[in-house]
Amino acid sequence: MARPKPAIIFIFITLFLDIFGIGVIVPVLPKLVEQLQGGNVAAAAHAVGWLGALYALMQFIFSPVLGSLSDRFGRRPVILLSLLGSGLDYLVLYWAPTMGWLYGARIISGITAANFSAASAYIADVTPPEKRAAGFGMIGAAFGLGFIAGPAIGGLLGDYGLRVPFLVSAGITLLNWLYGAFVLPESLAPENRRPFHWESAHPVKALAALRRWPVVFGLAGTHFLSNLAGNIYPCLWVLYTGVRYGWQSKQVGLSLALVGVTSAVVQAGLAGKVIKLIGERRGVYVGMLAMALAMFCYGTATQGWMVYGIIFIGAVAGIGGAATQSMISQAVPADEQGAVQGALNSITSVAGIIAPILWTAMFSWAIAPERSLHLPGLPFYGACLVALIAAGMAWRVFRRTA
CATH class of the missing domain: 1.20.1250.20 (MFS general substrate transporter like domains)
Known part of the structure; x- marks a missing residue:
């Protein structure tokens, strides 16, 4: 049986970092794109649009996929793998020398940020029905706090360099992954797992x-x-x-x-x-x-x-x-x-x-x-x-x- 308190805290931090990671790069990513586009604002606007669309498309496709995979293999490996992927992705964004690398990084970001479905399933696993509404309520709190803190911190860090926010996000996310590797127990009992079917993962x-x-x-x-x-x-x-x-x-x-x-x-x-x-x-x-x-x-x-x-x-x-x-x-x-x-x-x-x-x-x-x-x-x-x-x-x- 999972230990609810540290596990729930970890899930809250994970969801917060998902939104924080999005928010922290909002003030700087368009400027980085503009820089890589040679200062052409109109071209940068097109590129930013496609980067955002790719990110959302990956979430649309992979949210049900990761949710179904967590039903088959458990919540813990899916959540931890997504966190590791997010941390490494921020490092790629920090280093990316060309627009091609940015597009690849946004695809990875969208896939790994789709761990929302597995995190939500974890909350349902460890929370009794009568307290589940409060458990899911923390998702909204995590989103709100992430969107408040992310842009503010990203904007401040951007004054020290357009790529600095990516490095900070990478460090925080990887530390959370390391923390989860030690404190996050599996919440889904083996008898409650089901085979993976592509039909159930169809968005x-x-x-x-x-x-x-x-x-x-x-x-x-x-x-x-x-x-x-x-x-x-x-x-x-x-x-x-x-x-x-x-x-x-x-x-x-x-x-x-x-x-x-x-x-x-x-x-x-x-x-x-x-x-x-x-x-x-x-x-x-x-x-x-x-x-x-x-x-x-x-x-x-x-x-x-x-x-x-x-x-x-x-x-x-x-x-x-x-x-x-x-x-x-x-x-x-x-x-x-x-x-x-x-x-x-x-x-x-x-x-x-x-x-x-x-x-x-x-x-x-x-x-x-x-x-x-x-x-x-x-x-x-x-x-x-x-x-x-x-x-x-x-x-x-x-x-x-x-």
Whole structure:
């Protein structure tokens, strides 16, 4: 039997480092790409988009694969192997002399970061049913803390060199791997393991479950579009603020940390109170319209200081996400929750594949030297439109199910 306390602490640290590792390179990776592209911002924008898409694609493909492998061989080897791969990948990013090495490293990062499924299964193994909600609640806490700490630390370390954050992330991740090798027991008993089948590891099949419930299928569209709009932050924030306001790594990191803090405050406390007061349907509208307003303001803001006020408006969008997922979970029986949540994770990954390509391509087009009218805020206007369409899709679903 696994020892829950040290094991749960280790899993929390692992999930935190997954998001921390993503966040810490957000302020510096686009600048490194720009450097490797000879200072060409438009070319760097295209490259950053494809790097982000590759990362999300690998997560989409390998999350169910690693989850099924953990059912066959146990959680411990899958989690530890993923951690080792992540640590070595950061070292490759630190050393990478060409763009080809960066693409290869992002593929490895996406595969190893897909250990979320095995880590979630570990929590279910070692936590009794009546405490499982609290156990899974720490996943959201780990994500929030990782997104707050990662960009802030990455931005500060970036002042000492664009590659320094990769080296620090490698050291922390490898230390966690070494710690886990000594303290992490196996949580899955041999009698509970099952053979590995490729059918159960197929990412597309998870999406088929949504068609069984029209309400869920419709709101899944809203969920997808809100993630598509929201993913503009990690893939474009550095390049956009650099071109528009001349921001450096420290300013980028601190602004993204503020995004994380305000989002965590809204999702941890404010969202539940607002939804209880106005209802879930209105909560969806409030969130989507707040996102649309924030995106429009980001695209229009002429001074960097304005961004900090807009961040608070954008944080309100978290109310819409919480309301959407709450309504989806209530529309399906208890024994179908896992399949539906897995499908939503797949949808999130698909949005993560499309968003970097879409928004960076739009940005690159808008700032191209041959363009007579330079409009760097164009992608944010596009995200505004996507958020409005998400609200309209939710309205259509609610109208049909009134």
